[in-house]
Amino acid sequence: MESAEIARRFLRFFEERGHEVVPSASLIAEDPTLLLVNAGMVPFKPYFLGQRKPPYQRATSVQKCIRTPDIDEVGKTTRHATFFQMLGNFSFGDYFKELAIPYAWELLTSSEADGGFGFPEDRLWATVYQDDDEAFSIWRDKVGLPEERIQRRGLADNYWNMGVPGPGGPCSEIYYDRGPEYGKEGGPVADEDRYLEVWNLVFMQYQLSTVRSKVDFDVQGPLPAKNIDTGMGLERMAAILQGVDNIYEVDTMWRILDLAADLTKTKYGRDTRNDVSLRVVADHMRSGTMMVGDGVVPSNEGRGYVLRRILRRSIRHLRLLGAGDERYLHELTDAAIEGMGETFPSLRADAAHIHTVIDAEEQSFLATLRTGTAIFDASVEETKRRKDTVVSGAQAFTLHDTYGFPIDLTLEMAAEQGLSVDETEFRRLMDEQRQRAKADAAAKKTGNLDVSVLGEMLERAGTVTFTGYDAVEAEARVVGLLVGGANVPSAGEGTEVEVVLDRTPFYAEGGGQLADQGTIKLSSGAEIEVLDVQTPLTGLVVHRGRVRRGEAQAGDTAFAQIDVERRRAISRSHTATHMVHRGFRNALGESAAQAGSENAPGRFRFDFTAAGAVPPSVLRDVEAEVNATLIDDLGVHASVHPIDEARKMGALALFGEKYGSEVRVVEIGDYSRELCGGTHVARSGQLGLIKVLGEQSIGAGVRRVEALVGIDAFKFLARENVLVAQLAEQLKTPREDLPERVSGLVTRLREAEKELERIRSRQVLExxxxxxxxxxxxxxxxxxxxxxxxxxxxxxxxxxxxxxxxxxxxxxxxxxxxxxxxxxxxxxxxxxxxxxxxxxxxxxxxxxxxxxxxxxxxxxxxxxxxxxxxxxxxxxxxxxxxxxxxxx
Incomplete structure (x- = not known):
């Protein structure tokens, strides 16, 4: 059974039982404590924590996940992987153990003809938490599983929590007996290689007040509403149903592994070292493809660093397989897209963008390897000069941390020179770096309390109504005030405050558009200067500013008014970004996909994917095309459509952005059509003029253009005109001859400087x-x-x-x-x-x-x-x- 069919059967089974089918969330986590989504329940975490009210009581999903803590173990075993898909069904205060357990049993044991997975009942085992008599009884009495195939286990194995205060509870895991050839008898407690876990049913029934570790926490009491969270690893399920030994041999992974073996002229299963490298390439190429598809680009920090490390490990292991400087990531990316494209069709639609980013990173890292090799050679020379045989751990760490040079490559090259590496010192420096990262992550987790406060406010206020598309001012009510992250009844003059209104004309920063600024006047006579607007939770708009006068009171009637001139200038910039995006796609092809933007008053920056620098002639052509379109004074219209309909219309969706089932489409005549929640002008002619200042690289495969709009573009050209006039006057040269005249002067100046240098050198040596x-x-x-x-x-x-x-x-x-x-x-x-x-x-x-x-x-x-x-x-x-x- 193919992986895509496994996912379809799972979703269909639970949809037929009243579950809302929820599309996979982006790998880019909304949770500020996570770089990437690492579990199937992450998108539903706000519902479990009570921060938001769920829009449904039952849900099911196939969620994309990335886990990297054990990245160095990937390939060494057949169980570790960075990317995986988690099948899950969820209940938010609806059903509990009495249905969750029978549902799982029915889906697993029903025949394939009846829509199930066809597992033989006599090969399934279950584990329950040691004190969970209720789950034990359901398995024995309701499902009919023999008592000897139900095993009790402790906190480490069968109890779940989020790692922070919140819901937790026991869990029940389902195991499949692969047979005596895989290990000894005795059930999961005896051998988890033979008895393979296929499904984990988590029963959230307690409120945990303090969580010190997985097995050390305080239980505050029972939850008012019990929840269900289950997870079934798709790859592991596919391994069983496809009759292969491990996740690297399932259809979606094998496609990449087999191609990597073919490209490097190796065979899987003949050499342990080669097998490790082939597994690393297969896993990492799939992970990298999925991350780029969700808008991640390689960088030296955050999730971009995770992506960079994954892609560079792939290149490193291809070299170990004999690839040398050959570039194979393009073909391997194709294999990953084809393998996952049926479940995630957007991969095929976005293939050009994905290739551009990954190809550029490959080219960049191959250059890095050459640089790193030169630096390594210098370290070897220095080591031998000292008559030493050990390259210092500090040098190895610098190569790894600063130049992205993998430690295993350093070890191998050192061995070729008859040297070793001080791995103890290297590991110590790496551990210090990890501890710093963990400390940063722990500090971020304290933000959970603030999110909880905001969640309560969202629950009380409901979704904040945005009126800013049609109005620049609105009457509203102050739903809540926050000072220092705490909910307060009032805030006095001079206080920095966060204000939540039930409706607002203020645009919150998002989609590259900067937030509105303005004022909020209250019925009490207080006035708040708004300096920033954010949406920390979906549906909640928070106005950040300072109480300019009076005392702001929660519950006051408010009159919110934005800075109109600022809004108009930002709207011009945002509309200009859409047009420049279309212009670059027309000039460079559809692979020139937007990778970020910032729309500020009078100016904007636009990031897009490109294999290399954009020639000045292309910049001029794009600028000319866009300005010619401005003259046509095209109408700018926004309309709301179901996302599938919007895609059929040809509307561009931007990487890294999250979209709901209903989306807003912004059209500029027939020239541009994009999904966008930002504000825009009414007609393209209102932009006046766009002036592209230049472009530069901001990372492998990503370029940045900066430009001016409207009066700012006019002022820039006016200043340029004055400068050109001054040069023409001083050089006594017509304007059109200035480039040639200046070039001649620069050439003569350089020749004069060289002659002076020669004279000075002769004088010195004399x-x-x-x-x-x-x-x-x-x-x-x-x-x-x-x-x-x-x-x-x-x-x-x-x-x-x-x-x-x-x-x-x-x-x-x-x-x-x-x-x-x-x-x-x-x-x-x-x-x-x-x-x-x-x-x-x-x-x-x-x-x-x-x-x-x-x-x-x-x-x-x-x-x-x-x-x-x-x-x-x-x-x-x-x-x-x-x-x-x-x-x-």
């Missing part, structure tokens, strides 16, 4: 003979010190030091030359072969000089360079080196 002739004897060493005049560059100082050293042949010599090329002192030390034989080292001597200058330096034994911050100390630096030579 004194080399004089300096060598004036060498002093310091403890049997020919010692030369010289302070060069201002303006002599570091390169000239090095040439001079080497030239003087070359004239002091046949005897130990040390030459130190110093200068101040750019307001900061530079010092160069050169030591002859005979000097090095006496133990003199240029690197050590330059360190002495640099210390006196208040800086640092280094280099090789024969030539080294340093610097500092105190030019007045050059004399002392030269004297300090002389003393150091004399003391040898």
């Amino acid at each position: 004194i080399a003979g004089e300096l060598a002739g004036g060498a002093q004897d310091v403890g049997g060493v020919a010692f030369v010190s010289h302070r060069a005049p201002g303006g002599v560059g570091a390169d000239d100082l090095r040439r001079l030091a080497v030239d003087v050293r070359g004239r002091l042949t046949g005897r130990p010599s040390v030459v130190i030359v110093a200068g101040v090329p750019k307001d900061r002192p530079v010092v160069v030390v050169a030591v002859s072969d005979e000097g090095r034989a006496r133990g003199l080292r240029a690197g050590a001597l330059v360190g002495v000089a640099a210390k006196a200058l208040g800086g640092g330096g280094g280099g090789k034994d024969d030539l080294a360079q340093g610097g500092g911050a105190n030019p007045e100390a050059i004399g002392e630096a030269l004297a300090a080196v002389r003393r150091a030579v004399g003391s040898q």
Whole structure:
């Protein structure tokens, strides 16, 4: 049975039993304590915590999940994976154990012809929490499972909590006996390789007040409404129903693994090391594809770092399989899209965007590998120079943390050089980094209390009505006031406050559009200046600002009014973003998908996916096309449609954005059509003018364009016009000839600078003979010190030091030359072969000089360079080196 069919049967079974089929949420978690959705219940967490009222009592879903804590174990075993799909059915205060257990049994044991999974009843086992007699009785008396196949287990195995105060309770797990060839008899408590867990039924029936660990918590009392949360791993279920040994051999994963083996000319199942690499590639390519499809782009922080690490581990393991510098991620991404595309059709629709991001990251990392290899080679040289055999853990950590160089690659390359790596130090530094990350995560969890307060407010107020599409002011009621995250009855003058109204014209920041600003005047005479507006929970709009005068009271009648000119300027920018998006798609193809934006008054930035830099000619063409469209003065219309209908209309959906079943479509004539909740102008002509300032890279496969709109664009061009006029006047050149004239001047200037450099170098080197002739004897060493005049560059100082050293042949010599090329002192030390034989080292001597200058330096034994911050100390630096030579 294919994975897609397993998902269909699961959803259909529970839909027939009154469950709302809920589409998978994005992998980008709404929960601020999570980078990525890591469990099937995460999208429903606010309902379980009582922060929001569920819109249905029963639900079922196939949820995309990513877990990365055990990423280093992926591939080493056949059980670990980063991406998985969790099938789940949920009850919010509706049914409980009496239905959850029979539902699971019926679906598992019903024949395939009847829509079930056809499991033989005699091969299923169940576990229950040790004190859960109720679940035990249901299994034995209602389901009819023999008592000897129901096992009781403790807190570690059969009790569930969220890790924070909230609902928790016992659980019952269902296991499938794979047979004696997989292990010993005795049920799940004896062998969980033979007895494979297929479904976990969680019974949330208690309120936990303090949670110290999975097995250490305080129970406050029973929940007023009991809830059901179940989870069945689709990949594990597929392994059983497809008759394969593990999740890497199921249809969606095998497609990628088999292609990776074919591309690298290896065979799965013949070599343990190759098998590990093939499993890593299969898992990580599927995970990376799903993450990019949900709007994640590679970066050095947060979820972007998770994606980057996953893709780079894939490339690393392809190299281990013999790929070298060949680029295979494009084909492997295709395999992942085809494998998952039936369950998640958006992957196929967004394939061009996904390829652009992943291809660019592959190209970037292959360059990083070359850079990292050069840095590693330098570390090896330094290690061997010290006559050591161990590369320091700090160097390995820097390669890993700064350059993205995998530790296993460092270990392998070190072994090839006959060296080892101080793994203990490396692991210590990695652990310190993880502890910092955990501390940050723990700090974020304290935000749960604030979310709970906001949840209560949302429950009390209901969904806040946004009136800002049609009005810039509105009468409303103050539903609640928050000061410092706490609900308060009033807030006095000067207090920073968060205000919740039952209706508002203020647009909350979202979709790239900055929030409105303005004022809220209350019936009590108080006035609140609104500086920011956010939606911390869906349906809840929070106005952040300061009480300008009077005392704000919860329950007051309010008159909310936005800054109209700011709104108009932002709306122009937002409409311009849509048009520029369409322009780049027309110029570069549909793979130029929006990857972020910011719409501010008079200006905007637009991020989009592209394989490389956009040529200036394309920027000009896009700008010209968009401005020509402005002249047509197209009407801008917004309408609400079911999301499937909107997609059929050709409306673009933006990556990383979450959409409900009903969506708002914004159309600019026939030129642009996008899903968007932002505010816009009435006609394109109101934008006046768009001026693209330029573009740049902000990450692998992502470019950023910045532009001005309306009067800001006009002011910019006016300033440019004045500057061009001034240049034309000063150079006595017609405007149209300015580029050629300026280019000629720059060329002549550079040639003049080069000639000056040559003259200065000759002048510097002319004194080399004089300096060598004036060498002093310091403890049997020919010692030369010289302070060069201002303006002599570091390169000239090095040439001079080497030239003087070359004239002091046949005897130990040390030459130190110093200068101040750019307001900061530079010092160069050169030591002859005979000097090095006496133990003199240029690197050590330059360190002495640099210390006196208040800086640092280094280099090789024969030539080294340093610097500092105190030019007045050059004399002392030269004297300090002389003393150091004399003391040898």
